Amino acid sequence: MKLHYHLIAQIISSLRDVFVDRRYADKVVEFAFKKHPKWGSRDRRLFAEAIYEIVRHWRWYWHLAGLPDSEHNHPELLTPEKLWHVWSAYWIMAENELPFFDEVNGVRRGAIIERSKQEVSPALRHSIPDWMESRLSRELGAAWPAIRETLNKPADVYLRVNTLKTERRSLKTRLAQDGFTTETLKEIPTALHMRQRYNVFGMAAFKEGMFEVQDASSQCVAPFLQVEPGMKVVDACAGAGGKTLHLGALMQNKGKIIALDVHDWKLTELRRRAARAGVDVAETRVIEGTKTLKRLAGYADRLLLDVPCSGLGVLRRNPDAKWKLSNEEIDRLIIEQQDILTRYSALVKPGGKMVYATCSILPGENELQVQKFLAAHGDQWTLEEELKINPAETGHDGFYAARLLRKPAAPTPPAVVEAQETPVEAPAQEA
Numbered sequence: 001m002k003l004h005y006h007l008i009a010q011i012i013s014s015l016r017d018v019f020v021d022r023r024y025a026d027k028v029v030e031f032a033f034k035k036h037p038k039w040g041s042r043d044r045r046l047f048a049e050a051i052y053e054i055v056r057h058w059r060w061y062w063h064l065a066g067l068p069d070s071e072h073n074h075p076e077l078l079t080p081e082k083l084w085h086v087w088s089a090y091w092i093m094a095e096n097e098l099p100f101f102d103e104v105n106g107v108r109r110g111a112i113i114e115r116s117k118q119e120v121s122p123a124l125r126h127s128i129p130d131w132m133e134s135r136l137s138r139e140l141g142a143a144w145p146a147i148r149e150t151l152n153k154p155a156d157v158y159l160r161v162n163t164l165k166t167e168r169r170s171l172k173t174r175l176a177q178d179g180f181t182t183e184t185l186k187e188i189p190t191a192l193h194m195r196q197r198y199n200v201f202g203m204a205a206f207k208e209g210m211f212e213v214q215d216a217s218s219q220c221v222a223p224f225l226q227v228e229p230g231m232k233v234v235d236a237c238a239g240a241g242g243k244t245l246h247l248g249a250l251m252q253n254k255g256k257i258i259a260l261d262v263h264d265w266k267l268t269e270l271r272r273r274a275a276r277a278g279v280d281v282a283e284t285r286v287i288e289g290t291k292t293l294k295r296l297a298g299y300a301d302r303l304l305l306d307v308p309c310s311g312l313g314v315l316r317r318n319p320d321a322k323w324k325l326s327n328e329e330i331d332r333l334i335i336e337q338q339d340i341l342t343r344y345s346a347l348v349k350p351g352g353k354m355v356y357a358t359c360s361i362l363p364g365e366n367e368l369q370v371q372k373f374l375a376a377h378g379d380q381w382t383l384e385e386e387l388k389i390n391p392a393e394t395g396h397d398g399f400y401a402a403r404l405l406r407k408p409a410a411p412t413p414p415a416v417v418e419a420q421e422t423p424v425e426a427p428a429q430e431a
Protein backbone atom coordinates (compact mmCIF):
# COMPACT_ATOMS: atom_id res chain seq x y z
CA MET A 1 0.00 0.00 0.00
CA LYS A 2 1.43 3.37 -1.03
CA LEU A 3 1.75 5.69 1.94
CA HIS A 4 2.36 9.42 1.73
CA TYR A 5 4.98 10.67 4.15
CA HIS A 6 2.89 13.68 5.18
CA LEU A 7 0.01 11.40 6.24
CA ILE A 8 2.18 9.42 8.66
CA ALA A 9 3.90 12.59 9.85
CA GLN A 10 0.44 13.95 10.69
CA ILE A 11 -0.36 10.73 12.60
CA ILE A 12 2.84 11.18 14.64
CA SER A 13 2.09 14.82 15.33
CA SER A 14 -1.54 14.03 16.32
CA LEU A 15 -0.44 11.22 18.67
CA ARG A 16 1.81 13.76 20.32
CA ASP A 17 -1.23 16.04 20.75
CA VAL A 18 -3.10 13.20 22.50
CA PHE A 19 -0.31 11.94 24.75
CA VAL A 20 1.67 15.10 25.49
CA ASP A 21 -0.90 17.89 25.21
CA ARG A 22 -3.64 15.59 26.61
CA ARG A 23 -6.11 16.43 23.85
CA TYR A 24 -9.11 14.19 23.09
CA ALA A 25 -8.54 11.71 20.26
CA ASP A 26 -11.80 12.64 18.49
CA LYS A 27 -10.91 16.35 18.58
CA VAL A 28 -7.46 15.61 17.22
CA VAL A 29 -8.97 13.65 14.31
CA GLU A 30 -11.50 16.40 13.61
CA PHE A 31 -8.73 19.02 13.64
CA ALA A 32 -6.54 17.05 11.21
CA PHE A 33 -9.45 16.59 8.78
CA LYS A 34 -10.04 20.34 8.80
CA LYS A 35 -6.33 21.01 8.29
CA HIS A 36 -6.18 18.64 5.29
CA PRO A 37 -9.41 19.22 3.35
CA LYS A 38 -7.90 17.59 0.25
CA TRP A 39 -7.45 14.18 1.88
CA GLY A 40 -9.54 11.57 0.11
CA SER A 41 -11.66 8.99 1.90
CA ARG A 42 -8.80 6.43 1.93
CA ASP A 43 -6.39 8.81 3.70
CA ARG A 44 -9.05 9.93 6.14
CA ARG A 45 -9.84 6.32 7.01
CA LEU A 46 -6.14 5.36 7.36
CA PHE A 47 -5.55 8.36 9.58
CA ALA A 48 -8.57 7.91 11.88
CA GLU A 49 -8.04 4.15 12.20
CA ALA A 50 -4.38 4.61 13.10
CA ILE A 51 -5.12 7.24 15.76
CA TYR A 52 -7.93 5.27 17.41
CA GLU A 53 -6.18 1.90 17.24
CA ILE A 54 -2.89 3.23 18.58
CA VAL A 55 -4.57 5.18 21.39
CA ARG A 56 -6.73 2.15 22.25
CA HIS A 57 -3.79 -0.31 22.29
CA TRP A 58 -1.11 2.19 23.27
CA ARG A 59 0.51 0.19 26.03
CA TRP A 60 0.67 -2.95 23.83
CA TYR A 61 2.20 -1.23 20.77
CA TRP A 62 4.62 0.63 23.04
CA HIS A 63 5.78 -2.72 24.37
CA LEU A 64 5.97 -4.26 20.87
CA ALA A 65 8.13 -1.31 19.80
CA GLY A 66 10.66 -2.49 22.39
CA LEU A 67 10.10 0.46 24.74
CA PRO A 68 10.13 -0.01 28.54
CA ASP A 69 6.65 -0.70 29.88
CA SER A 70 7.30 1.47 32.96
CA GLU A 71 7.53 4.53 30.63
CA HIS A 72 4.38 4.02 28.57
CA ASN A 73 2.43 6.78 30.31
CA HIS A 74 5.13 9.38 30.89
CA PRO A 75 4.44 12.23 28.46
CA GLU A 76 7.68 13.96 29.40
CA LEU A 77 9.64 11.00 27.98
CA LEU A 78 7.80 10.87 24.68
CA THR A 79 9.85 11.77 21.59
CA PRO A 80 8.92 11.79 17.88
CA GLU A 81 11.36 8.90 17.41
CA LYS A 82 9.46 6.73 19.90
CA LEU A 83 6.16 7.69 18.28
CA TRP A 84 7.45 6.55 14.86
CA HIS A 85 8.43 3.23 16.43
CA VAL A 86 5.03 2.76 18.09
CA TRP A 87 3.29 3.54 14.80
CA SER A 88 5.60 1.01 13.05
CA ALA A 89 4.59 -1.70 15.55
CA TYR A 90 0.92 -0.92 14.85
CA TRP A 91 1.51 -0.96 11.08
CA ILE A 92 3.40 -4.25 11.13
CA MET A 93 0.82 -5.95 13.38
CA ALA A 94 -1.84 -4.85 10.87
CA GLU A 95 0.14 -6.99 8.36
CA ASN A 96 1.52 -4.13 6.29
CA GLU A 97 4.98 -3.47 4.87
CA LEU A 98 6.89 -0.56 6.38
CA PRO A 99 7.53 2.33 3.97
CA PHE A 100 11.09 3.47 3.14
CA PHE A 101 11.14 6.49 5.46
CA ASP A 102 14.30 7.43 7.39
CA GLU A 103 12.33 7.50 10.64
CA VAL A 104 11.58 3.77 10.51
CA ASN A 105 14.98 2.59 9.27
CA GLY A 106 15.93 1.07 12.61
CA VAL A 107 12.67 -0.84 13.11
CA ARG A 108 13.08 -4.62 13.08
CA ARG A 109 9.94 -6.42 11.98
CA GLY A 110 11.09 -9.81 13.35
CA ALA A 111 11.66 -8.41 16.86
CA ILE A 112 8.15 -6.94 16.92
CA ILE A 113 6.53 -10.21 15.84
CA GLU A 114 8.67 -12.10 18.36
CA ARG A 115 7.56 -9.82 21.23
CA SER A 116 3.91 -10.23 20.22
CA LYS A 117 4.21 -13.96 20.96
CA GLN A 118 5.65 -13.59 24.45
CA GLU A 119 3.47 -14.11 27.52
CA VAL A 120 2.66 -10.83 29.27
CA SER A 121 0.21 -9.67 31.95
CA PRO A 122 -3.46 -9.24 30.90
CA ALA A 123 -3.21 -5.50 31.67
CA LEU A 124 -0.32 -5.10 29.24
CA ARG A 125 -1.83 -7.38 26.60
CA HIS A 126 -5.15 -5.51 26.70
CA SER A 127 -3.57 -2.07 27.12
CA ILE A 128 -5.12 -1.20 30.46
CA PRO A 129 -3.19 0.79 33.09
CA ASP A 130 -2.31 -1.41 36.08
CA TRP A 131 -4.33 0.65 38.58
CA MET A 132 -7.41 0.41 36.33
CA GLU A 133 -7.01 -3.33 35.83
CA SER A 134 -6.84 -3.84 39.63
CA ARG A 135 -9.82 -1.61 40.36
CA LEU A 136 -12.06 -3.03 37.65
CA SER A 137 -11.22 -6.65 38.38
CA ARG A 138 -11.84 -6.01 42.08
CA GLU A 139 -15.17 -4.22 41.51
CA LEU A 140 -16.48 -6.29 38.58
CA GLY A 141 -14.93 -9.68 39.35
CA ALA A 142 -15.54 -12.39 36.76
CA ALA A 143 -17.48 -9.99 34.49
CA TRP A 144 -14.41 -7.80 33.80
CA PRO A 145 -12.44 -9.82 31.18
CA ALA A 146 -15.38 -9.94 28.73
CA ILE A 147 -16.18 -6.25 29.31
CA ARG A 148 -12.51 -5.36 28.82
CA GLU A 149 -12.48 -7.15 25.48
CA THR A 150 -15.61 -5.32 24.31
CA LEU A 151 -14.35 -1.93 25.44
CA ASN A 152 -11.22 -2.43 23.32
CA LYS A 153 -13.22 -2.72 20.10
CA PRO A 154 -14.16 0.19 17.83
CA ALA A 155 -17.58 1.65 18.58
CA ASP A 156 -20.46 1.36 16.14
CA VAL A 157 -22.46 4.39 15.05
CA TYR A 158 -26.10 4.67 16.13
CA LEU A 159 -28.60 7.34 15.17
CA ARG A 160 -31.52 8.50 17.29
CA VAL A 161 -34.50 9.35 15.14
CA ASN A 162 -35.89 12.76 16.03
CA THR A 163 -39.58 11.93 16.40
CA LEU A 164 -40.43 15.64 16.37
CA LYS A 165 -39.54 15.70 12.68
CA THR A 166 -39.88 12.18 11.33
CA GLU A 167 -40.33 8.56 12.29
CA ARG A 168 -37.91 5.66 12.05
CA ARG A 169 -39.28 3.97 8.94
CA SER A 170 -39.31 7.22 6.94
CA LEU A 171 -35.79 8.13 8.02
CA LYS A 172 -34.50 4.67 7.13
CA THR A 173 -36.06 5.00 3.66
CA ARG A 174 -34.73 8.52 3.23
CA LEU A 175 -31.19 7.45 4.20
CA ALA A 176 -31.40 4.44 1.89
CA GLN A 177 -32.38 6.77 -0.99
CA ASP A 178 -29.30 8.85 -0.15
CA GLY A 179 -27.19 5.64 -0.32
CA PHE A 180 -26.79 4.91 3.40
CA THR A 181 -27.72 1.52 4.83
CA THR A 182 -29.11 1.36 8.37
CA GLU A 183 -30.69 -1.34 10.52
CA THR A 184 -33.40 -0.98 13.12
CA LEU A 185 -32.90 -2.19 16.70
CA LYS A 186 -35.86 -4.16 17.99
CA GLU A 187 -35.36 -3.25 21.64
CA ILE A 188 -34.81 0.50 21.12
CA PRO A 189 -37.59 2.11 19.07
CA THR A 190 -35.68 5.29 18.19
CA ALA A 191 -32.39 3.67 17.14
CA LEU A 192 -30.89 3.07 13.70
CA HIS A 193 -27.59 1.23 13.43
CA MET A 194 -25.23 2.38 10.67
CA ARG A 195 -23.30 -0.50 9.23
CA GLN A 196 -20.74 1.49 7.27
CA ARG A 197 -18.75 4.47 8.48
CA TYR A 198 -19.90 7.73 6.94
CA ASN A 199 -19.44 11.32 7.87
CA VAL A 200 -22.99 11.47 9.22
CA PHE A 201 -22.69 15.14 10.15
CA GLY A 202 -22.39 16.00 6.47
CA MET A 203 -25.70 14.33 5.57
CA ALA A 204 -28.62 16.53 4.50
CA ALA A 205 -30.97 14.65 6.86
CA PHE A 206 -28.71 15.53 9.79
CA LYS A 207 -28.63 19.21 8.87
CA GLU A 208 -32.43 19.12 8.74
CA GLY A 209 -32.53 17.79 12.33
CA MET A 210 -33.99 14.38 11.44
CA PHE A 211 -31.58 12.53 13.74
CA GLU A 212 -28.86 12.83 16.36
CA VAL A 213 -25.82 10.61 16.72
CA GLN A 214 -26.32 8.82 20.04
CA ASP A 215 -25.30 5.37 21.25
CA ALA A 216 -28.06 2.81 21.72
CA SER A 217 -27.47 2.68 25.51
CA SER A 218 -27.63 6.43 25.86
CA GLN A 219 -30.99 6.34 24.04
CA CYS A 220 -32.41 4.30 26.95
CA VAL A 221 -31.85 7.03 29.55
CA ALA A 222 -34.45 9.70 28.62
CA PRO A 223 -37.36 7.19 28.28
CA PHE A 224 -36.33 5.74 31.67
CA LEU A 225 -37.24 9.09 33.28
CA GLN A 226 -40.92 8.51 32.29
CA VAL A 227 -41.60 12.07 31.14
CA GLU A 228 -44.99 13.09 29.76
CA PRO A 229 -46.08 16.05 27.63
CA GLY A 230 -46.77 19.09 29.79
CA MET A 231 -44.40 18.16 32.62
CA LYS A 232 -41.83 20.39 34.30
CA VAL A 233 -38.50 18.70 33.80
CA VAL A 234 -35.00 19.65 34.93
CA ASP A 235 -31.99 18.19 33.12
CA ALA A 236 -29.42 19.24 35.70
CA CYS A 237 -26.16 18.13 34.04
CA ALA A 238 -27.34 18.85 30.52
CA GLY A 239 -23.98 19.46 28.81
CA ALA A 240 -24.49 19.90 25.09
CA GLY A 241 -27.95 18.43 25.46
CA GLY A 242 -27.88 14.89 24.04
CA LYS A 243 -30.55 13.81 26.52
CA THR A 244 -32.36 17.19 26.64
CA LEU A 245 -33.20 16.85 22.95
CA HIS A 246 -34.47 13.33 23.49
CA LEU A 247 -36.60 14.47 26.46
CA GLY A 248 -38.05 17.28 24.32
CA ALA A 249 -39.09 14.75 21.67
CA LEU A 250 -40.63 12.39 24.25
CA MET A 251 -42.59 15.36 25.68
CA GLN A 252 -43.80 16.19 22.15
CA ASN A 253 -42.53 19.72 22.70
CA LYS A 254 -45.12 20.34 25.42
CA GLY A 255 -44.21 21.45 28.93
CA LYS A 256 -40.84 22.80 29.98
CA ILE A 257 -37.28 21.52 30.32
CA ILE A 258 -34.80 23.56 32.30
CA ALA A 259 -31.35 22.52 31.13
CA LEU A 260 -28.62 23.32 33.65
CA ASP A 261 -24.86 22.99 33.50
CA VAL A 262 -21.83 24.62 35.10
CA HIS A 263 -20.37 25.39 31.65
CA ASP A 264 -22.00 28.10 29.58
CA TRP A 265 -20.27 27.02 26.36
CA LYS A 266 -21.92 23.60 26.55
CA LEU A 267 -25.34 25.22 26.92
CA THR A 268 -24.61 27.43 23.90
CA GLU A 269 -24.05 24.25 21.90
CA LEU A 270 -27.25 22.82 23.38
CA ARG A 271 -29.27 25.79 22.11
CA ARG A 272 -27.77 25.40 18.64
CA ARG A 273 -28.65 21.71 18.58
CA ALA A 274 -32.16 22.35 19.96
CA ALA A 275 -32.81 24.83 17.15
CA ARG A 276 -31.78 22.27 14.54
CA ALA A 277 -33.85 19.53 16.17
CA GLY A 278 -36.91 21.76 16.58
CA VAL A 279 -36.98 21.38 20.39
CA ASP A 280 -38.75 24.51 21.64
CA VAL A 281 -39.38 23.59 25.28
CA ALA A 282 -35.79 23.74 26.55
CA GLU A 283 -34.56 26.76 28.49
CA THR A 284 -30.89 26.88 29.50
CA ARG A 285 -29.48 28.23 32.76
CA VAL A 286 -25.86 28.24 33.90
CA ILE A 287 -25.35 27.12 37.50
CA GLU A 288 -23.54 30.05 39.05
CA GLY A 289 -23.98 29.23 42.69
CA THR A 290 -26.50 27.86 45.11
CA LYS A 291 -29.09 30.48 44.06
CA THR A 292 -29.82 28.77 40.72
CA LEU A 293 -30.75 25.60 42.56
CA LYS A 294 -32.61 27.24 45.44
CA ARG A 295 -34.95 28.96 42.97
CA LEU A 296 -35.88 25.56 41.57
CA ALA A 297 -36.47 23.75 44.88
CA GLY A 298 -39.55 21.52 44.64
CA TYR A 299 -40.12 22.60 41.00
CA ALA A 300 -39.63 19.43 39.00
CA ASP A 301 -41.99 16.61 38.10
CA ARG A 302 -38.91 14.91 36.72
CA LEU A 303 -35.18 15.44 37.27
CA LEU A 304 -32.37 13.95 35.22
CA LEU A 305 -28.94 13.76 36.86
CA ASP A 306 -26.63 12.58 34.07
CA VAL A 307 -23.67 13.21 36.35
CA PRO A 308 -19.99 13.72 35.47
CA CYS A 309 -18.33 10.30 35.65
CA SER A 310 -15.22 8.32 34.74
CA GLY A 311 -16.67 7.38 31.33
CA LEU A 312 -15.40 3.83 31.79
CA GLY A 313 -18.47 2.53 29.96
CA VAL A 314 -17.64 4.50 26.83
CA LEU A 315 -13.93 3.69 26.43
CA ARG A 316 -14.62 2.45 22.90
CA ARG A 317 -15.54 6.02 21.95
CA ASN A 318 -12.98 7.79 24.15
CA PRO A 319 -10.03 5.39 24.43
CA ASP A 320 -7.71 8.24 25.49
CA ALA A 321 -9.54 8.30 28.85
CA LYS A 322 -7.53 5.19 29.81
CA TRP A 323 -4.35 7.24 29.79
CA LYS A 324 -5.79 10.33 31.47
CA LEU A 325 -7.88 8.92 34.30
CA SER A 326 -6.48 7.98 37.70
CA ASN A 327 -7.72 6.34 40.88
CA GLU A 328 -7.66 9.75 42.57
CA GLU A 329 -9.79 11.32 39.83
CA ILE A 330 -12.39 8.55 40.14
CA ASP A 331 -12.47 8.99 43.94
CA ARG A 332 -12.96 12.73 43.44
CA LEU A 333 -15.79 12.09 40.96
CA ILE A 334 -17.51 9.73 43.41
CA ILE A 335 -17.60 12.50 46.04
CA GLU A 336 -18.90 15.01 43.47
CA GLN A 337 -21.60 12.60 42.25
CA GLN A 338 -22.92 12.02 45.78
CA ASP A 339 -22.91 15.76 46.38
CA ILE A 340 -24.92 16.40 43.18
CA LEU A 341 -27.34 13.59 44.03
CA THR A 342 -27.93 14.93 47.54
CA ARG A 343 -28.19 18.65 46.76
CA TYR A 344 -30.03 18.49 43.45
CA SER A 345 -32.64 15.97 44.64
CA ALA A 346 -34.33 18.92 46.42
CA LEU A 347 -35.46 20.12 42.96
CA VAL A 348 -38.01 17.31 42.76
CA LYS A 349 -41.50 17.90 44.09
CA PRO A 350 -43.10 15.29 46.37
CA GLY A 351 -44.47 12.52 44.14
CA GLY A 352 -41.94 13.43 41.41
CA LYS A 353 -39.13 11.23 40.10
CA MET A 354 -35.44 11.52 39.35
CA VAL A 355 -33.02 9.45 37.33
CA TYR A 356 -29.39 9.22 38.41
CA ALA A 357 -27.30 8.10 35.41
CA THR A 358 -23.66 7.53 34.46
CA CYS A 359 -21.79 6.12 31.48
CA SER A 360 -19.65 4.13 33.88
CA ILE A 361 -19.49 0.43 34.68
CA LEU A 362 -18.05 0.89 38.18
CA PRO A 363 -20.46 -0.08 40.97
CA GLY A 364 -18.80 2.62 43.09
CA GLU A 365 -20.15 5.29 40.70
CA ASN A 366 -23.46 3.50 40.19
CA GLU A 367 -25.53 1.30 42.49
CA LEU A 368 -23.33 2.00 45.51
CA GLN A 369 -24.01 5.74 45.10
CA VAL A 370 -27.75 5.13 45.03
CA GLN A 371 -27.55 2.83 48.07
CA LYS A 372 -25.60 5.48 49.96
CA PHE A 373 -28.15 8.14 49.04
CA LEU A 374 -31.05 5.94 50.12
CA ALA A 375 -29.34 5.08 53.40
CA ALA A 376 -29.34 8.79 54.24
CA HIS A 377 -32.63 9.84 52.59
CA GLY A 378 -34.75 6.69 52.60
CA ASP A 379 -37.42 8.54 54.56
CA GLN A 380 -38.12 10.68 51.46
CA TRP A 381 -37.04 8.53 48.52
CA THR A 382 -37.57 5.00 47.22
CA LEU A 383 -35.82 3.17 44.40
CA GLU A 384 -38.25 2.28 41.60
CA GLU A 385 -35.97 0.59 39.07
CA GLU A 386 -32.36 0.19 37.98
CA LEU A 387 -30.98 -0.17 34.46
CA LYS A 388 -27.51 -1.69 34.07
CA ILE A 389 -26.20 -1.95 30.54
CA ASN A 390 -23.28 -4.34 30.28
CA PRO A 391 -21.26 -3.65 27.10
CA ALA A 392 -20.17 -7.28 26.80
CA GLU A 393 -23.79 -8.50 26.83
CA THR A 394 -25.31 -5.84 24.57
CA GLY A 395 -22.44 -4.65 22.37
CA HIS A 396 -23.48 -1.09 23.32
CA ASP A 397 -21.85 1.41 25.66
CA GLY A 398 -21.83 0.66 29.39
CA PHE A 399 -24.47 2.71 31.17
CA TYR A 400 -26.21 2.80 34.53
CA ALA A 401 -29.46 4.50 35.53
CA ALA A 402 -31.60 4.39 38.65
CA ARG A 403 -35.08 5.89 38.88
CA LEU A 404 -36.09 7.10 42.31
CA LEU A 405 -39.47 8.31 43.50
CA ARG A 406 -39.79 11.16 45.96
CA LYS A 407 -42.44 9.95 48.33
CA PRO A 408 -45.63 11.99 48.08
CA ALA A 409 -46.06 14.45 50.90
CA ALA A 410 -47.98 12.94 53.78
CA PRO A 411 -51.56 14.26 53.63
CA THR A 412 -52.04 17.17 56.00
CA PRO A 413 -53.77 15.84 59.08
CA PRO A 414 -57.31 17.14 59.51
CA ALA A 415 -57.31 20.43 61.38
CA VAL A 416 -57.50 19.75 65.08
CA VAL A 417 -60.50 21.52 66.60
CA GLU A 418 -58.91 23.52 69.25
CA ALA A 419 -60.30 22.63 72.65
CA GLN A 420 -61.92 25.57 74.35
CA GLU A 421 -59.53 27.07 76.72
CA THR A 422 -60.52 26.44 80.23
CA PRO A 423 -59.73 29.49 82.21
CA VAL A 424 -56.84 28.75 84.44
CA GLU A 425 -57.40 29.75 87.89
CA ALA A 426 -55.09 32.40 88.96
CA PRO A 427 -52.55 30.83 91.23
CA ALA A 428 -53.08 31.72 94.74
CA GLN A 429 -51.06 34.66 95.57
CA GLU A 430 -48.13 33.81 97.58
CA ALA A 431 -48.33 35.21 100.83
Ligand SMILES: C[S@@+](CC[C@H](N)C(=O)[O-])C[C@H]1O[C@@H](n2cnc3c(N)ncnc32)[C@H](O)[C@@H]1O
Pocket residue numbers: 236237238239240241242243244260261262263266287306307308309340
Ligand atom coordinates in the same frame (compact mmCIF):
# COMPACT_ATOMS: atom_id res chain seq x y z
C1 LIG B 1 -22.12 13.18 31.48
S1 LIG B 1 -22.02 14.85 31.07
C2 LIG B 1 -23.64 15.22 30.54
C3 LIG B 1 -23.98 14.77 29.16
C4 LIG B 1 -25.33 15.28 28.69
N1 LIG B 1 -26.39 15.02 29.63
C5 LIG B 1 -25.71 14.69 27.36
O1 LIG B 1 -26.57 13.82 27.27
O2 LIG B 1 -25.15 15.15 26.37
C6 LIG B 1 -22.01 15.61 32.65
C7 LIG B 1 -22.19 17.11 32.62
O3 LIG B 1 -22.24 17.58 33.96
C8 LIG B 1 -21.70 18.87 33.99
N2 LIG B 1 -21.39 19.18 35.39
C9 LIG B 1 -20.25 19.00 36.09
N3 LIG B 1 -20.41 19.38 37.37
C10 LIG B 1 -21.69 19.81 37.50
C11 LIG B 1 -22.47 20.33 38.56
N4 LIG B 1 -21.96 20.48 39.77
N5 LIG B 1 -23.74 20.67 38.32
C12 LIG B 1 -24.29 20.52 37.08
N6 LIG B 1 -23.60 20.02 36.03
C13 LIG B 1 -22.32 19.68 36.23
C14 LIG B 1 -20.53 18.81 33.04
O4 LIG B 1 -20.19 20.08 32.56
C15 LIG B 1 -21.08 17.88 31.95
O5 LIG B 1 -21.61 18.64 30.90
